[in-house]
Amino acid sequence: MVVLGIETSCDETAAAIVSDRREILADLVRSQVAAHAPYGGIVPEIAARAHLDHLDSLIREALATAGIGFGDLDGVAATAGPGLIGGLIVGVMMGEAIAAARDLPFAAVNHLEGHALSPRLVGEVAFPYLLLLVSGGHCQLLIAEGVGRYRRLGTTIDDAVGEAFDKAAKMMGLAYPGGPEIERAAETGDPARFDLPRPLLGSPGCHFSFSGLKTALRRTIAALPQPLSARDVADLAASFQAAVADSIADRCTRAIAAFRRRHPRGDTLVVAGGVAANRMLRKRLETLAAESGLTLVAPPQRLCTDNAAMIAWAGIERLRLGLADPLDFAPRPRWPLDPTAPPAAGAGVKA
Numbered sequence: 001m002v003v004l005g006i007e008t009s010c011d012e013t014a015a016a017i018v019s020d021r022r023e024i025l026a027d028l029v030r031s032q033v034a035a036h037a038p039y040g041g042i043v044p045e046i047a048a049r050a051h052l053d054h055l056d057s058l059i060r061e062a063l064a065t066a067g068i069g070f071g072d073l074d075g076v077a078a079t080a081g082p083g084l085i086g087g088l089i090v091g092v093m094m095g096e097a098i099a100a101a102r103d104l105p106f107a108a109v110n111h112l113e114g115h116a117l118s119p120r121l122v123g124e125v126a127f128p129y130l131l132l133l134v135s136g137g138h139c140q141l142l143i144a145e146g147v148g149r150y151r152r153l154g155t156t157i158d159d160a161v162g163e164a165f166d167k168a169a170k171m172m173g174l175a176y177p178g179g180p181e182i183e184r185a186a187e188t189g190d191p192a193r194f195d196l197p198r199p200l201l202g203s204p205g206c207h208f209s210f211s212g213l214k215t216a217l218r219r220t221i222a223a224l225p226q227p228l229s230a231r232d233v234a235d236l237a238a239s240f241q242a243a244v245a246d247s248i249a250d251r252c253t254r255a256i257a258a259f260r261r262r263h264p265r266g267d268t269l270v271v272a273g274g275v276a277a278n279r280m281l282r283k284r285l286e287t288l289a290a291e292s293g294l295t296l297v298a299p300p301q302r303l304c305t306d307n308a309a310m311i312a313w314a315g316i317e318r319l320r321l322g323l324a325d326p327l328d329f330a331p332r333p334r335w336p337l338d339p340t341a342p343p344a345a346g347a348g349v350k351a
């Protein structure tokens, strides 16, 4: 089975071609960072227009890279949510149109399910597994019990962790995206110099929160001589990174216990998303997993950040179970993986 995957939910236009034998025949991503840069954030209208401008040629390029034509496809998958509605409409309409024209089955893929199933594109990872999804837009702990079957253990009450890295970097005068900048600066820094809070440490449940840490960091920076010295930036970065890692490790410890209660034989912890690139966090998770008798699986970075190969793969997983979607499937800007999970609030932080 060879499936075309389309991803347009945020600020990256992506197209990929993947086979059910785990071959990635093409995997193209066209970033819009430059188009949004003058505005200091993602402008939904600009994103939708850029997807419209690029998607057509990107799909043709993907087919050419794979050395196949539309006639060789066995299915089409497009991200149908969650995300910015303009971009979702562009991707879903394109996917549905190709499926209609070629009489192919269509899979409307939940972007989060794309991330959740990505480790299975790389190797044999059996259900159930525990998933930590950490990126600029997502921050969740989930149990993946099967295709279309997820149990959300925790989510963020305020910022996603990548967002927190980006905002912290900005406060320190570092460039965007902030995560890699902070990691680099932290290499020569003292993580014990500044006593930053570990949000929600020891509190029940598996939710995340980073706004208190952000505020504490802002206050700490304001109390230092300006402009910040290189030493101060390094120590701030190291202290911030350590606080984030402690907080995530604490949340994961609780999630592992919950996972084990539910699935005593479950043996895998997967980490995905852009923040999974952070070596300190990875090391912490490796130790944590080993202590709990779990294996840590981290898909390669290219599959961790937003891409269309994971969308094509999720399409394959769904289509081979006969879970095709109708060609009038409407995109969903909000689309939780676990519809039974209550909205995250409380813990005294923010409703």
Ligand code: KG4
Residues within 6 Å of the ligand: 010, 134, 135, 136, 137, 138, 161, 162, 163, 165, 166, 177, 178, 179, 180, 183, 273, 274, 275, 276, 277, 278, 279, 304, 305, 306
């Ligand atoms: O998954 P991703 O590429 O895009 C989406 O969020 O959709 O994740 C990007 C995020 C950014 O917030 C970036 O700062 C963060 O991942 N990031 C990192 C590192 N590399 C990327 N955060 C911490 N340490 C890193 N090495």
Ligand code: ZN
Residues within 6 Å of the ligand: 111, 115, 135, 137, 138, 305, 306
């Ligand atoms: Zn994503």
